[in-house]
Amino acid sequence: MAEDGNIARVTCTAPVNIAVIKYWGKRNADLILPINSSLSVTLHQDQLKSTTTVGASRHFKEDRIWINGKEENIGNPRLQTCLREVRRLARKRRNSGDENSNTLTLNHKVHICSVNNFPTAAGLASSAAGYACLVYALAKLYGLEGELSEIARQGSGSACRSMYGGFVQWIMGVKEDGSDSIAQQIEPETHWPELRLLVLVVNAEQKVVSSTAGMQTTVKTSPLLKYRAEIVPKRMMEMSEAIKQRDFEKFAQLTMKDSNQFHATCLDTFPPIFYLNEISKCIINLVHRYNSHFDETLVAYTFDAGPNAVIFTLEQQVDKFVEVVKHYFPPEENGEQFLKGLPVNPVPLSEPLKSSIPMDPIKGGIRYIINTQAGPGPQLIEDINHHLIGEDGLAKQ
Numbered sequence: 147m148a149e150d151g152n153i154a155r156v157t158c159t160a161p162v163n164i165a166v167i168k169y170w171g172k173r174n175a176d177l178i179l180p181i182n183s184s185l186s187v188t189l190h191q192d193q194l195k196s197t198t199t200v201g202a203s204r205h206f207k208e209d210r211i212w213i214n215g216k217e218e219n220i221g222n223p224r225l226q227t228c229l230r231e232v233r234r235l236a237r238k239r240r241n242s243g244d245e246n247s248n249t250l251t252l253n254h255k256v257h258i259c260s261v262n263n264f265p266t267a268a269g270l271a272s273s274a275a276g277y278a279c280l281v282y283a284l285a286k287l288y289g290l291e292g293e294l295s296e297i298a299r300q301g302s303g304s305a306c307r308s309m310y311g312g313f314v315q316w317i318m319g320v321k322e323d324g325s326d327s328i329a330q331q332i333e334p335e336t337h338w339p340e341l342r343l344l345v346l347v348v349n350a351e352q353k354v355v356s357s358t359a360g361m362q363t364t365v366k367t368s369p370l371l372k373y374r375a376e377i378v379p380k381r382m383m384e385m386s387e388a389i390k391q392r393d394f395e396k397f398a399q400l401t402m403k404d405s406n407q408f409h410a411t412c413l414d415t416f417p418p419i420f421y422l423n424e425i426s427k428c429i430i431n432l433v434h435r436y437n438s439h440f441d442e443t444l445v446a447y448t449f450d451a452g453p454n455a456v457i458f459t460l461e462q463q464v465d466k467f468v469e470v471v472k473h474y475f476p477p478e479e480n481g482e483q484f485l486k487g488l489p490v491n492p493v494p495l496s497e498p499l500k501s502s503i504p505m506d507p508i509k510g511g512i513r514y515i516i517n518t519q520a521g522p523g524p525q526l527i528e529d530i531n532h533h534l535i536g537e538d539g540l541a542k543q
Contacts, residue, residue, distance in 0.1 A: 154251050156287045157199040157533050160279035160524040162189045162264070162272070163307045164343065164456045166401040166448060167378060167385050168408040169316065171365045177324040178303045181365070182378040185315045185385050186307045187458075188335065189343060190521030193487040196275035197527070198260040199534035200283040206255035212534075212541035213260050213276070220258075228281055228301045229256070235297070236288035251287060258283075259534035259541040264516075273357075277301030278308035282524035295329035311335045311522035313389050315382065335520040338392050342464050342488070344457040345516040346471065348425045357451045360412065360419050370414040374407055394460055398446030401458060402433075405448040412451075423453040425475075425511045432474060432503060433457070436467065439502040465493045468515060474505050475512040487517040 169184035209220045209229065220226075236252055260279060262272050281298040285291070295306035299316075306328060307314040312335040319327030364371050381400060388396040412419040426449060433447045445459045445467050459467055468490045477484035536542050 152205060153201045153203040153535070153537065153539055154254075154287065155199055155201045155530070155533050155535055156283050157197065157527040158279055158283040158286060158524055159191050159195045159197045159527060160275050160282055160308050161191050161311070161521055162194040162196075162275045163187065163304060163314065164189060164448060165304065165307070165450065166397070166458075167381055167404050168450075169303055170408055170411060171361050171371055171375075172303070174322075174324065175362070177327075178299050179324050179327050180303060180316065180318045181371070182375045183316060183318040183382050184304070184307070184378075185313070185332075185382060186304070187313055187341075187343065187520050188308065188311045188523065189345075190335075190518050191525065192521070193516050193518040194264045194275070194345070196260060196262050196272070196279040197532070197534065198258065198276070198279040198283045200280075200287050201257045201533075201535040201539055202251040202254040202287060203257075203539055204254050206257060206539060209255050209257070211258040211260070214262060215541070215543075217541070224277070224301045225280075228277060228297060229284070231297045231300060232281060232284040232288065232290065232294075236290055239290060256284075256287070257535055257539050257541075261534060273302035274304040274308045277305035278524060281305070282309065286526055293328065296325065296327065299324070299327060299329075309523055312337060312520055315386065331523075332386055333389055335522055338389070338520065340392075340461045341394075341520060342459055342461050343518050343520075344459065344464070344468065344471075345518065346429060346455040346457060347513045347516070348423065348429075348453045348455065348511065349513070353421065353452050355419050355421075355451075360415070360421075360451060363417075363419070364411055364415040367416040368411050368414040370407075370411045374411055394458075395443045398443045398458060401446045401448050409449065421451050421453065422449060425508065426453045426455060428474075428505065428508065428511065429455045429457075432470065432505065435503045435505075436470060436499075439499055464488075464517060465491045466495070468517070469493050469495050470499070470503070471512065471515065473500065474503065474507050476507055476509050477512075477514075478510045482514060484514050485517065486514055488519065490515075490517055 163186040165186040167185040169180050171181040173181045211220045278298050295309040299306035310331040313333040316329045447455050
């Protein structure tokens with residue numbers, strides 16, 4: 147923790163996670179307790195991350211927050227919950243004699259500055275990364291160690307999964323107070339080094355129906371959601387085993403089936419919720435035709451609450467599948483960089499492969515592709531040059 151100009155500052159980063167067994171629907175909206183367990187892959191922060199600086203000073207008059215360069219309302223109830231719960235835990239640890247707790251800053255107001263290096267509220271789990279980063283940074287400011295996913299969950303449900311790297315399950319729990327609804331890492335990011343994720347950004351705009359609003363309507367109106375809650379426990383076991391065995395075929399098929407069922411519950415909601423668009427449907431068709439051509443499941447899609455696809459595949463398939471995507475969704479000539487993240491090599495496409503996918507190219511249908519892999523959980527940034535809050539206590543421009 148850097149202290150300069152009477153301001154204690156901590157900067158951390160936290161990752162995005164992509165659920166392969168989806169969370170949709172709460173049994174307790176205030177505590178954000180889910181109606182089913184879920185499982186996700188944490189994405190590498192070299193490509194997708196939130197960065198948050200928290201500063202504390204006796205000179206600050208009130209708590210304040212800036213998100214992506216704009217000051218926002220610190221009174222947001224979920225934000226207040228995270229601030230309150232981290233401070234409560236810090237006081238509890240201090241009173242129990244924890245030598246690591248930093249008691250000097252507990253009574254000071256905080257200034258928070260957070261930025262994402264990816265589109266916010268576009269179905270790329272920005273709230274998960276953001277709240278995980280906030281909770282982790284506050285914990286570092288106050289000298290807290292140990293289990294923090296229960297607090298992150300109260301900011302954004304899936305944020306609890308972003309508190310860990312690799313492959314993570316969020317256990318739904320059964321206790322009314324939510325104390326057993328926490329995240330656990332089932333395998334580290336090093337477990338499956340060949341696994342790759344391609345984020346196909348179709349639309350970076352903020353979605354029309356937020357996840358929070360969508361879930362509430364689904365819980366009230368969808369009979370299919372109740373059936374889904376009954377079959378998820380078996381899927382969780384099967385997915386966990388597929389990951390442990392690095393069984394891509396099983397992993398891929400479970401991922402696609404669960405994504406499809408999640409969006410089916412959105413359609414079963416009344417009035418229906420449409421997170422997928424026509425480009426999303428074309429990507430689904432492309433994946434199935436690609437796999438059919440090779441008579442093997444080589445790529446898999448999943449969609450969160452938005453039109454952007456995340457493709458899972460193995461390293462040896464990346465070059466070829468990206469070439470297929472470029473062929474059917476040719477980039478705009480003067481658009482932004484089309485390929486981002488890990489390097490991709492151009493390869494020729496065979497005529498039999500192209501003829502097995504009878505689709506007309508859709509120019510500009512995909513804005514860009516991010517090639518990434520599984521990565522670690524939140525990180526503390528030691529370099530003070532990366533602080534987002536200046537020595538004056540305000541967000542840097």
